Every structure is written in structure tokens, then in C-alpha cells.
Amino acid sequence: MVNMSLxxxxxxxxxxRLLHGRGVAAAVGAxxxxxWVRLDEDVFLGTLRRVAGWNISCRLQVGFHxxxxxxxxxxxxxxxxxxxxxxxAGVPTGSELALCLCHADPRIRAAALAAGGPAAPLPLLLxxxxxxxxxxxxxxxxxxxxxxxxxxxxxxxSLVVLALRVGVRRHGNWARDAVLARAGGVRAADVRxxxxxxxxxxxxARVAGVRxxxxxxxxxxxxxxxxxxxxxxxxxxxxxxVRAAVAAGRDTAARKRFLDxxxxxxxxxxxxxxxxxxxxxxxPTAGDLAALAAGHRDRKLRxxxxxxxxxxxxxxxxLDRLLAASDSVVRGTAVQRLAACGAAxxxxxxxxxxxxxxxxxxxxxxxxAGGDPHTRYRAWCADPEAVTxxxxxxxxxxxxxxxxxxxxxxxxxxDGAVRGRALGGLRRLGVLDDATxxxxxxxxxxxxxxxxxxGLRDAAPPAPGRPARDRGDAAVSxxxxxx
Numbered sequence: 175m176v177n178m179s180l181x182x183x184x185x186x187x188x189x190x191r192l193l194h195g196r197g198v199a200a201a202v203g204a205x206x207x208x209x210w211v212r213l214d215e216d217v218f219l220g221t222l223r224r225v226a227g228w229n230i231s232c233r234l235q236v237g238f239h240x241x242x243x244x245x246x247x248x249x250x251x252x253x254x255x256x257x258x259x260x261x262x263a264g265v266p267t268g269s270e271l272a273l274c275l276c277h278a279d280p281r282i283r284a285a286a287l288a289a290g291g292p293a294a295p296l297p298l299l300l301x302x303x304x305x306x307x308x309x310x311x312x313x314x315x316x317x318x319x320x321x322x323x324x325x326x327x328x329x330x331x332s333l334v335v336l337a338l339r340v341g342v343r344r345h346g347n348w349a350r351d352a353v354l355a356r357a358g359g360v361r362a363a364d365v366r367x368x369x370x371x372x373x374x375x376x377x378x379a380r381v382a383g384v385r386x387x388x389x390x391x392x393x394x395x396x397x398x399x400x401x402x403x404x405x406x407x408x409x410x411x412x413x414x415x416v417r418a419a420v421a422a423g424r425d426t427a428a429r430k431r432f433l434d435x436x437x438x439x440x441x442x443x444x445x446x447x448x449x450x451x452x453x454x455x456x457x458p459t460a461g462d463l464a465a466l467a468a469g470h471r472d473r474k475l476r477x478x479x480x481x482x483x484x485x486x487x488x489x490x491x492x493l494d495r496l497l498a499a500s501d502s503v504v505r506g507t508a509v510q511r512l513a514a515c516g517a518a519x520x521x522x523x524x525x526x527x528x529x530x531x532x533x534x535x536x537x538x539x540x541x542x543a544g545g546d547p548h549t550r551y552r553a554w555c556a557d558p559e560a561v562t563x564x565x566x567x568x569x570x571x572x573x574x575x576x577x578x579x580x581x582x583x584x585x586x587x588x589d590g591a592v593r594g595r596a597l598g599g600l601r602r603l604g605v606l607d608d609a610t611x612x613x614x615x616x617x618x619x620x621x622x623x624x625x626x627x628x629g630l631r632d633a634a635p636p637a638p639g640r641p642a643r644d645r646g647d648a649a650v651s652x653x654x655x656x657x
Contacts, residue, residue: 189216189276193252198272198295207336208371208379210297215375217276220249225278253282260285272298280307287313292321296329297336303349304340311345318349322356330356335364338386339379360390369401369411380411388418395422399435402444409443416448420455429457436466436475445475453482464492468499480504484511502529513539525550526564533568548572555580563591570599578603590619597625 186194188209191201202209222228253261253274260282262270266289274286275298283302287294287310299321302314322330334357341350354360368383384401387393393401398419402412420432432452439445449466452458458466463483467476480496483489484507496508505524509532512520524536525547537547551569555561555577566584569577577599584596597614600606606626614626 187216188213189220189273192217192269192273193220193249195267195269198268201269201272205297207297207339207367208376210301210336211339211379212375213272214276214298214301217252217273218278221252221254221273221276221282222278223249224252224254253277255279255281255285265289271295275299275302280305280310283307283310284313287317292317292324294321296321296325296333300333300336300340300349300353303352304343304346306345315348319352322352327357333357334360335367338364338368338382342378342382342385360386360392362392365390365392374408377408377410380405381414384411384414384418388422393418395419395428395431398422399431402435402448403438409441409447412441412444413447416444417451420448420451420457424455424457429459429462432457433462436470442472442474445472446478449475449478449482460486460488460492464495467501467504468495473501476501477503477507480507484508490515497524502527502532505529506532506535509535509539513542516543518543518545522550525568526554526562528564530567530571533564533571537568548574552577552580555584558587561587561592563589563595566592566595566599570595570602573602575603578605590617590622593617594619594621594625597622601625601628 188201188203192198192213199205202213253266253270255261260274262274266274266286271286271290272295274282275290275294277283277286283305284307287299287302292299294317296318299314299318302310303318305311305314330353333353337350337353338360340346365383365387368379368386371379371383384393384398388398398415401415402419405412405415416435419435422428432448436445436448439448449458453463460483463479463486466479467483470476470479476499480499480503483492483496489511493508493511496504497512499505499508505527506529509521509524509527513535518540521536521539521543524532525540527533527536540547547568551565551572554565555569561584566581570581581596581599581603585593585600587593587596597606610626614622617623617626
């Protein structure tokens with residue numbers, strides 16, 4: 175009894191079937207555009223080992239058994255270029271000719287074109303028209319033009335999808351234009367076939383489908399955005415669809431549709447690339463970019479939007495929205511814009527921003543304009559009614575010993591957050607003693623208790639054999655390491 179699940183043909187690629195002597199029709203199966211492309215890729219990769227001088231071995235599992243890769247397909251038996259030219263004797267068979275037309279060695283491909291002439295398989299001639307080797311490419315185009323002129327309309331129509339697929343390659347435009355001129359254009363079924371190609375290997379086909387659909391007017395902006403939202407096999411076709419959709423229109427409706435797409439899209443890479451395409455096309459306004467920077471859920475998109483909006487001539491009109499954003503990077507970027515514009519007084523409120531980075535930017539901007547942020551911090555912290563936790567943090571960041579009495583007084587403030595920041599400032603100054611934890615152990619704010627304990631840890635001498643640590647930076651003790 176034969177186990178049908180282990181028949182070799184179920185586990186052989188198209189190129190391996192050719193290598194075993196199967197005919198071209200049997201190797202490519204249904205003969206769709208992707209079947210021919212994969213045959214070409216399989217043979218190229220299989221013969222590349224000999225051309226590049228690689229010695230590769232692998233093991234493959236077929237059913238429950240493991241085999242050496244050369245037992246399945248020994249590519250060393252494929253035709254090759256020897257001292258006297260191609261290794262075949264006489265006229266190559268159909269399978270040998272197909273193998274050689276897809277071979278990794280351009281000399282073999284050129285010899286196969288000379289041997290096969292216009293009678294070679296037309297899809298393989300079409301593929302060679304986009305060959306990277308100039309000699310092979312020119313030879314194939316001459317033969318393909320001759321074969322195409324003699325082919326019937328039905329045969330030419332069957333080449334359209336493959337021609338569109340080849341058209342995305344570097345040298346593929348000639349073959350695509352030659353086939354489309356004879357076939358009379360692209361049909362919706364051709365685009366659907368390309369867009370239906372799945373997997374990573376089908377990415378070029380899907381990109382070709384998008385380009386062909388746009389060029390033929392078969393895909394509008396809504397269809398392109400739908401492709402960008404629903405494609406699930408990588409991002410190349412999504413990028414292509416978004417790029418085409420953004421280029422389709424620049425009116426108010428197109429701008430709204432793009433913003434809706436950003437809200438719907440669940441892939442960060444696609445959202446970011448889409449915004450770059452749209453900005454290059456001048457589609458979103460300064461208000462749109464400010465809204466994205468202030469409120470979009472994607473942090474990377476927010477930060478990209480704020481850099482873009484500040485490049486626009488009307489950016490100052492939306493600066494207040496950026497300064498009120500929840501993202502500290504967006505606020506900080508807007509504060510930098512204020513400092514660059516010389517608006518020193520507008521920087522004052524951001525000395526007490528909740529972000530240390532934003533506070534630092536405001537501080538440097540004020541000092542560059544001749545202001546004295548330290549004096550402002552002391553004035554705020556001297557008023558128990560006006561002081562805020564951020565103001566205490568700003569004062570503590572100066573690490574000025576003259577501020578110790580003011581910080582000591584704030585450790586008795588009614589607000590636990592103020593007490594904690596003041597205690598942290600004293601810790602920075604290194605003035606906390608061993609009695610600190612006991613003094614603040616009963617504080618109702620757990621942050622105050624934790625800061626006091628960290629101050630004691632900083633002040634304590636390191637145990638023998640253990641590294642000393644100061645604010646998280648390790649310094650190795652001079653004492654010997656104990657086992």
C-alpha cells in the first residue's frame with residue numbers, strides 16, 4: 175500500500191521538480207504569475223551555491239523521517255558553466271532549458287536564451303526581460319518581442335498579471351509596457367489576483383497590484399485606505415497603499431479621510447509612515463498636526479507631529495496647544511520654540527512643570543535671556559501658600575547649600591508632596607543624618623518615609639566587601655572582597 179502523504183511531489187518546490195526532470199507545466203502547476211516567479215526564485219537560489227562557491231548542507235523532515243537536503247534535491251547535478259561552456263550536451267530538454275533560464279549564472283541564462291530562442295517558455299522570457307544582467311536583458315527583450323508578436327490575444331492576456339508583477343522590479347518597465355500595449359490595459363481581475371497573493375513572498379505582487387490599480391483608476395482613496403487597514407502580511411503593501419491614497423487628493427475631504435485613517439490604523443509603523451507621506455504632500459494643516467501632537471495615543475506619532483508642525487510657517491498660532499499637551503516631549507519642544515523666539519516671560523510658568531526636562535529647558539531659556547530662575551524658585555518656596563511640589567523640585571535641582579534652611583522649613587509643610595520634595599532636596603545636599611528615618615517614620619505620606627530611608631542609606635558607610643553607592647552610581651570599595 176502506498177502512503178500518498180509521502181509522495182515526493184508534495185514536498186518538492188517547483189525548481190526541485192524541474193531538477194528531477196519534470197516538465198515545465200508540471201513544475202509550475204496552475205501556471206499563475208506567482209507560480210512562475212517562485213519557479214524562477216527557487217532555481218536561482220538552488221544554483222547560487224555552485225556559482226558562489228558555497229558548501230551548504232541541511233536536513234529536512236518529510237513526514238516522520240529526516241533526510242539530507244541533497245537526497246531531496248542535489249543542485250550540484252543542475253547544468254553549470256564549465257571550461258568549454260554550458261554543461262549540457264546537444265539540445266537541452268525542456269526542463270533543462272527552464273532550469274538554465276532561471277540559473278544564478280548569467281552565462282547560463284544567456285546560453286539558454288540562445289538555445290531556446292523565441293520558442294522558450296514565454297513567461298520565463300518575460301522574467302528575463304527584467305534581468306539584472308544587461309546582456310541577458312537585451313537578448314531576452316529581442317526574443318520576447320518576436321514571440322509576443324506571434325502570440326494570440328488569449329496568450330498575451332494571460333501574461334498581463336506576470337507583466338504587472340515584473341513591472342515593480344528595477345528593469346521591469348519595458349516588459350510591462352510591451353504586454354499592456356498589446357493586451358489593451360489592466361482589468362479589475364488582474365488587480366484582484368495580485369492583491370490576493372499572501373505571505374511574505376507575495377509582498378511584491380501586492381505592491382504591484384496597488385500600483386496597477388491606481389494607474390488604471392480601479393482603486394480610489396477609500397479602497398487604498400481599506401487595503402492599508404486590512405492587509406495582514408507585512409507592511410510594504412500598506413505603505414504603498416497609503417502613499418497612493420495620500421497622493422489621490424488634497425482637499426478638505428481627503429484631509430479628513432486621512433485623519434480618520436490615523437485614528438483607525440492599529441499598526442504604529444504604518445501610522446508613522448502615513449504621516450510622513452502626508453506631510454510631504456502638505457496634506458495636514460498646522461492645526462491637524464497640533465491636535466495629533468497633543469492628543470494621539472501613539473507616543474512616536476505625537477513626537478513626530480510636533481517636529482513637523484514647528485517646521486510650518488504658521489506654527490506659532492498653535493503653540494499654546496502644544497504647551498498644554500500631556501506629553502512632556504511635546505511640551506518641551508514647544509518650550510524650546512519659546513526660548514528660540516526670545517519669549518522669556520512666557521517661559522516662567524514652565525519653571526514649575528511636572529517634567530524635570532521641561533523645567534530645565536525653561537530654566538536655561540530664562541538664564542540665556544538674562545533672567546534669574548533661582549531667585550524665582552526661592553520666592554515661590556518662601557510662600558507656604560504658593561509653593562508647589564514642582565517648585566520645590568526646581569529649587570532642589572540647583573543643589574545650592576544656601577537653600578538648606580528653606581528646604582528644612584518645607585519639610586514641615588502640610589502638603590505631603592511638598593514635604594517629600596523638600597526632603598529629597600536635602601538628600602541631594604547630603605545633609606540628612608542618622609535620625610532622619612525615625613523623624614519621618616510616622617509621616618502619613620509614604621514617599622516622605624521612603625526618601626528619608628534613602629538618605630540614611632546614602633549616608634551610611636558601605637559594608638566591608640560591598641560596593642559603595644551614591645545616587646545609584648556604584649563605586650567599588652577599597653576593602654577586600656569577602657567570600
